[in-house]
Amino acid sequence: MRKTQHLISKLEQFTGLGGEEKQALEDAVVGVIDYRAKEDIILQGDRPDHVHLLASGWACRYKLVPDGGRQIMAYLIPGDLCDVQVALLDRMDHSISALSACEVYTLPLASLSDLMNKYYTISRALWWSTLLDEAILREWLVGMGRRSAEKRLGHLICEMWLRSKAVGLTERTHFEMAVTQEDLADTMGITPEHMSRCFQTLRGKGLISTDGRRMTIGDLDHLIAFSDFDPLYLHQQRKVAFVRL
Amino acid sequence: MRKTQHLISKLEQFTGLGGEEKQALEDAVVGVIDYRAKEDIILQGDRPDHVHLLASGWACRYKLVPDGGRQIMAYLIPGDLCDVQVALLDRMDHSISALSACEVYTLPLASLSDLMNKYYTISRALWWSTLLDEAILREWLVGMGRRSAEKRLGHLICEMWLRSKAVGLTERTHFEMAVTQEDLADTMGITPEHMSRCFQTLRGKGLISTDGRRMTIGDLDHLIAFSDFDPLYLHQQRKVAFVRL
């Protein structure tokens, strides 16, 4: 399998890619690094000279606040680029950390930049992926402001199920949600204790069930309705990925 | 004064622009539209064929949720482009509405696209501005998850003071904050009643005072400290805009 398979699956939601373009992406990968859970990949203030492509596992963008709290601002799954933005911004305004064990491919910033100059399609597709990140961020903000913690959890499960599906990591009814309840609590702006209570509720309603990190969706239609989930914001233009279970 | 003066001031935080580039931007403006407060500029689902540049007044990005609630996800001030992203995404995943009376310039999507092909600097500067939007969104999410409503309000005031300053719309200690408390409540995910209480607190501490829509910062250093404000996320690279009052 190609190293860039997940990335290509992701980009192909938006546009077709030719064989030459796929090979060029593949050739840009120069190294691989392993991280353990909770290990930092990039720190706030860094100015990385490589772009990081997540190959396996889950990671997150986060910031710490003075009182010691952590706010997670994005989940990164296989196929996601961690830091395209550093090409333009002076330095990282947030940190990135592994949530589970992760494999990360490195691509020299210069190669990626060449590639974007040479292949208009790749350039557009990468720009599209940053706009998608932004759209997800907006939807999370809506959740934080206007949805209960339980609905936010349900919403996130729907989102990650679809995003995993788009890169080929979802089974029919279940997928690997490689995070702890504490991570989820830091995502939703609540405490781990309350996160646990939210899980009870969703399980009690028969919407989900869990076995370790494996998340099984018990009743997709009702989960969607309960969570007020509308996949429009994921902009999955080319494939109708959102089929019934 | 140039129509694109505010936009140019904004972009020059990031990069220098030559006279030819400035003129090209100016020439791309083809029309102007007036909106009254509360009027929608773009609706969710739209696919505008023009890019909108805010010339005066304040606007916002927002989404509605089923129970009737509104979540504001960004403020737009003079010099901000409303919808560069629609060039790539299929359609708007959120709406944009005027918060005060607004003047909006329109630029044909095709002209802007030509301009970005011809002038690498402009292309980079516009990309930078979308990354900035994303950085602001992340910081708002941190606030929603991990800061009290009072601190969020203080933080927003610091942010808008700086952003207004970057486009030349801030006096020494005060600026026009063209929004109602209800708008602010919909921004922070709280109720107007609670927003009012937050204002009392900040006024009581002597951090701010208000006169209609005019926001006066009483004690910048303490407001910054109180709000846990760090301007790093605004990525104001070229100018040290963050001088003391």
Add this chain to the structure above:
DNA sequence: CGGCTCATTGACCAACGTCAATGCCGGTGG
């Protein structure tokens, strides 16, 4: 077995929501 991390539970508490009423102010028409 012991030590770790993660999930869960319960009792109590604080931030913020809800509802209902009041005040303020600028605009407008008689």
Add this chain to the structure above:
DNA sequence: CCACCGGCATTGACGTTGGTCAATGAGCCG
């Protein structure tokens, strides 16, 4: 000029979501 109106801000009493603290379990691994 004044009465009235509509939009916005404010206040108070009380309710709810989610926080805090402290303890207990449950699984995993050396």
